[in-house]
Amino acid sequence: MALPAGAGVPQPAGGRRVDRPRTGNLLAMSVRVRFAPSPTGLLHVGALRDALFKYLFARHCGGQNILRIEDTDRSRYNPDSEREFIETLRWVGIDFDEGPHVGGPCAPYRQSERKEAGIYEPYVRRLLDEGHAYKAFDTPEELAAMREHQIAHKLPVGYFGGEWRDAPPSKVEAAEREGRPYVIRQRIPRGQRIVVDDVIRGRIEWDSDQIDDPVLIKADGMPTYHFAAMVDDHLMGITHIMRGEEWISSAPKHALLFDMFGWERPVFVHCPVIVGNDGKKLSKRHGATRVLDYMAQGFLPSALKNFIALIGWSPGDDREGMTERELIEAFSLEGLQPSPGRFDIEKLRWLNGWHIRRLSVAEFVDAFQGYAREPYVAEYWTQVAEPQPEAARKAGEIARMAEAVARDRGYAERFFALAQERTTVLADLPDVCGFFLEDEPPMDPKAVAKWLTQPHAPDLFQFLVQNLFRMNSEAQCEAVLREYAERAGFEKLGPVVHPTRVALTGKTAGPGLFELMAVLGPARMEPRLRRALEIARSGS
RNA sequence: GGCCCGGUCGUCUAGUGGUUAGGAUGCCGCCCUUUCAAGGCGGAGGUCGCGGGUUCAAGUCCCGUCCGGGCUACCA
Numbered sequence: 325m326a327l328p329a330g331a332g333v334p335q336p337a338g339g340r341r342v343d344r345p346r347t348g349n350l351l352a353m354s355v356r357v358r359f360a361p362s363p364t365g366l367l368h369v370g371a372l373r374d375a376l377f378k379y380l381f382a383r384h385c386g387g388q389n390i391l392r393i394e395d396t397d398r399s400r401y402n403p404d405s406e407r408e409f410i411e412t413l414r415w416v417g418i419d420f421d422e423g424p425h426v427g428g429p430c431a432p433y434r435q436s437e438r439k440e441a442g443i444y445e446p447y448v449r450r451l452l453d454e455g456h457a458y459k460a461f462d463t464p465e466e467l468a469a470m471r472e473h474q475i476a477h478k479l480p481v482g483y484f485g486g487e488w489r490d491a492p493p494s495k496v497e498a499a500e501r502e503g504r505p506y507v508i509r510q511r512i513p514r515g516q517r518i519v520v521d522d523v524i525r526g527r528i529e530w531d532s533d534q535i536d537d538p539v540l541i542k543a544d545g546m547p548t549y550h551f552a553a554m555v556d557d558h559l560m561g562i563t564h565i566m567r568g569e570e571w572i573s574s575a576p577k578h579a580l581l582f583d584m585f586g587w588e589r590p591v592f593v594h595c596p597v598i599v600g601n602d603g604k605k606l607s608k609r610h611g612a613t614r615v616l617d618y619m620a621q622g623f624l625p626s627a628l629k630n631f632i633a634l635i636g637w638s639p640g641d642d643r644e645g646m647t648e649r650e651l652i653e654a655f656s657l658e659g660l661q662p663s664p665g666r667f668d669i670e671k672l673r674w675l676n677g678w679h680i681r682r683l684s685v686a687e688f689v690d691a692f693q694g695y696a697r698e699p700y701v702a703e704y705w706t707q708v709a710e711p712q713p714e715a716a717r718k719a720g721e722i723a724r725m726a727e728a729v730a731r732d733r734g735y736a737e738r739f740f741a742l743a744q745e746r747t748t749v750l751a752d753l754p755d756v757c758g759f760f761l762e763d764e765p766p767m768d769p770k771a772v773a774k775w776l777t778q779p780h781a782p783d784l785f786q787f788l789v790q791n792l793f794r795m796n797s798e799a800q801c802e803a804v805l806r807e808y809a810e811r812a813g814f815e816k817l818g819p820v821v822h823p824t825r826v827a828l829t830g831k832t833a834g835p836g837l838f839e840l841m842a843v844l845g846p847a848r849m850e851p852r853l854r855r856a857l858e859i860a861r862s863g864s
Numbered sequence: 865g866g867c868c869c870g871g872u873c874g875u876c877u878a879g880u881g882g883u884u885a886g887g888a889u890g891c892c893g894c895c896c897u898u899u900c901a902a903g904g905c906g907g908a909g910g911u912c913g914c915g916g917g918u919u920c921a922a923g924u925c926c927c928g929u930c931c932g933g934g935c936u937a938c939c940a
Contacts, residue, residue, distance in 0.1 A: 362940045397939055464938080471936095478865045481936050507938050525869070534867050542938040549940050573868055573935040594869085601875095603932060631876090634888090638877055642887045661877080664933075668875045671889045681902075745902040756901095805898090821898035833900035 355387025356563050359420075360553060362394045363405035366614045367412040369667060370568070370598050370606040373632045377595055378566050379418045380633065380655040390560060391423030393434040394553065396546045412615045415698075416625045417648065422560075430560040435552050444547050447555050447585070448508060448540065456584040457540055459506045460488040461499045482536025483509065489537060508541035510550070510577060510584075518576040523564075523593045524660050530576045538577050550574060554581045557590060566593040569664070570605065593657060596636040599664045606667075618672075620704030622695060622750025627676040635665035645678040677748040685741045689729060692740070695750045696726030705751075721754035728761045735760075738843045742835035756834070760844065763851045765830040772859060774832075775823040780812055781860035784823055787811075789853050792846040801841040827856030 357378040361371055382389035391410070395401055410425050422428025432438055451457035460483070462470075467483070474481045488496070489511060499506070516532040540551035547555075557565060565578070572594050582589045600606055618628055630646050638661070639646070639654040646654070683691060695701060702719045709715035729736040743757040759765035775781070787808050788795075795801045809820045825837050828849060834840065841849065 360940090364940080394940065400939065460938095467938090475865075480866045482866090505938095522869095528868070530867070536936080539938050544938075546938085548938070553940085568934095569869065570934050571940090575868095596870085597934090599933080605934070634876065636876095640878080642878070644876090644888050663870050665876060668889070671876065674889060677902085746900065748901095817898050825899065831900085835900085837898060 354563075355382060355385040356390060356561050357382050357387065357566055358390040358392050358557065358560065358562050360392040360394050360556075361405075361409055362397065362400070362549075363409065364397070364400040364402050365405055365408075367409050367616070368606065368614055369618075369632065371409075372412075372416065372615050372628075373598050373635065374566075374568060374595070375413060375418050376416075376629060376632050377637070377655075377660075380652055381564070381566065381657070382421075383652045384655045387563070388421040389419070390428070390430075390562070391420040391425070391433060392556060392560070393424055393436075394549060395434055395436045396439070396542075396548065396552055398544070398546065408616075412619075415619055416615065416628060418629075435547070435556065438552070438556065439546060443559070444541075444552060444555060448547075448551075451510070451540070451584065452508065454584070455511065457508050457510055458489055458491075459496055459500070460486060460509050460537075460539075461496075461504045461506045462486055462488065480534060480536075483538075484533075484536050505543040507539045507543050509537040510540050510581065512537050512577065512580065518580065520575045520579045520592055522572070522575070523591060523657050524596075524662050525572075525594065528572065528575070532576070535576055538574070550577055551581070554578050558582065558585070558587050562590050564591045564593055566595060568597045569594045570597065593660070596661055596664045598632075598635055598667050601666060603664075603666075616700050617704060617708065619695075619698065620701045620708070620751075622752065623672065623676050624679045624691065624750075627672065627679040630679065631672045631675045635667070636661050636663075645675060645682075647682075673748045680747050680750075681745055683744070685737050685744065688744055689733070689736055689740050692750050692753055693726055693729060696722050718751060718754070721758060722751065725754050725758060725761060735843075739835075739840070742839055742843065746835070759829040759831070759834075760840075760848075763848070764855055765852070767826070767830040767859075768832065771826045771830065771832045775826045776856060776860045778819065778823055778860075780819065781823050782857055783812070784808060784820060785827060785853050785857040785860060788824065789850060789857065792850055792853075795841065795846055795849070798838045798842040802838045805838075823856075823860075828852050 359375040359378050361367075361375075379389050381387075393406055395406075406424070410423075413419075420426060422430060422433065424431075424433040432441065438444065448457070452459075462483075466486075470483075470486065471481055473479075489509070512535050513532055518530045518532050518535070520528050520530075522528055538550045539548050541547055556562075575592055575594070579589055579592070598606055615628075619625075626648055629648060629651065633646075633651050633655070634644065637655070637659045640659055643650070643654070680688065680691075701722060705719035705722070706716045709718070729740075739757045739760040740753075743753060746756050747753060788804065791804045795804050805817065805820050805824065809815075809817055812820070814820060821837050822832070824841075825834065826832065828837075828840065828844065844852075
């Protein structure tokens with residue numbers, strides 16, 4: 325999508341007019357949304373859902389998805405954060421048409437850089453000139469005292485005028501001459517009804533007397549969210565301000581800003597949020613899990629997207645398991661719900677299994693190999709997961725399995741096929757089918773006690789070892805076991821099947837015995853059977 | 865305290881005046897079966913937050929109320 329040169333950039337200082345950018349019809353008609361995180365930490369599920377809804381909406385409409393970094397708070401800035409966001413989103417499969425990492429016609433896409441480029445200045449000046457903003461020289465102490473007074477007298481808390489909103493110009497000039505630090509505040513009109521139309525909630529109204537004058541420019545010269553985000557949204561041609569519902573209360577300030585500039589208001593969409601199990605907003609201190617942790621546990625991006633999309637949105641029918649293509653196709657603002665939802669890990673697990681089962685075997689193996697290659701997987705299992713000594717072992721198991729898979733891809737595909745419908749998260753794979761790769765898989769003591777101590781066990785294993793030469797196919801394996809059962813006088817296959825399963829896998833549960841025997845083949849079965857024979861002899 | 869948003873099985877949801885309030889997950893049971901899964905079938909689980917009102921008829925419309933949440937920063 326090409327933008328006319330200079331679109332979205334205010335005229336240089338000489339040129340007077342700063343107005344709606346001439347973005348051309350193509351751009352004006354196309355949906356443009358932005359994910360605008362503050363780079364202060366890790367990407368957790370709350371932010372992911374925010375990014376996901378915009379992504380789905382943009383892709384559904386054939387519009388543009390834009391990444392903008394809102395790094396105007398220097399005290400909370402975290403230099404690693406932006407990379408975390410971009411890499412996590414890349415893993416999830418949410419991509420951007422414009423952003424600091426890919427560029428675009430509205431660059432730069434970091435607000436600190438936009439501030440350096442002087443993009444905001446003409447707009448501040450214009451607001452000041454037109455009386456929509458004013459300088460306020462209150463000290464932090466004065467502000468604190470005012471708030472205390474308001475709380476004590478049960479008054480609305482906030483800056484509703486102070487001494488600067490209506491201060492005479494001479495006073496302001498004097499303060500400025502003294503070099504006193506100041507902020508620039510938006511002058512909210514008084515005695516008005518402010519109406520904001522929200523796509524999800526309909527019309528929301530405020531009495532403008534209830535809305536305090538927000539800081540637009542901080543004392544350090546940096547714009548606040550209230551100012552920078554709105555100016556940028558306009559300059560970048562954002563058509564829909566989609567964000568979490570926690571922004572509803574500042575929506576009137578933002579809508580008013582658009583009005584003050586004479587800009588067309590974008591469509592407001594205040595999405596429901598994901599809350600913690602206590603019903604409270606998700607935050608780092610409140611059960612908000614890093615998205616990468618889900619990756620490390622072996623959740624598929626497709627499942628995570630599917631699951632997150634279904635909290636607060638529904639396609640309108642009974643569909644639950646949906647591919648990315650289906651999500652994009654079905655997504656609409658009408659399906660958005662107003663109430664917050666909770667993150668139910670059990671349902672995510674089910675959905676992950678659902679997505680795994682829909683993969684081809686080759687894709688399934690690729691998914692595991694890609695997973696095992698992710699550097700954060702090892703870090704997660706060794707340093708984040710609990711309980712610790714046990715969790716760390718998982719990292720080694722995953723790495724070893726990945727090596728083995730790479731060494732013999734054909735073999736891997738055969739046993740992955742058997743593991744597929746028994747896998748809920750990729751990290752389970754070593755547990756589910758690790759025994760295929762070890763001549764001496766770890767033995768479950770209970771399984772040994774129950775099945776390898778059976779009186780007929782040594783005889784059974786001896787028989788199997790002797791007949792390995794004719795145990796290549798599934799049918800052959802079954803025939804041999806049935807033959808033994810008959811010879812030993814067992815009416816049912818259980819007494820034969822269970823000890824054999826324990827001998828070969830060390831477990832009581834797993835893929836169908838004949839299937840797994842056929843995959844193992846005689847060469848791999850022999851050492852396992854011989855070991856079991858020894859255990860059975862010594863045990864009984 | 866003020867303003868604003870929300871409220872359907874534990875959880876995610878369908879539902880826009882007339883349905884025995886549907887689906888999914890989780891739980892339980894049955895079937896399949898050599899085990900575990902997957903799959904199929906069935907069950908328990910909701911006085912649609914509560915109280916009024918409008919209407920022949922209300923989860924759906926109106927009023928009130930309660931509860932939960934958000935904002936109330938020179939954070940986003």
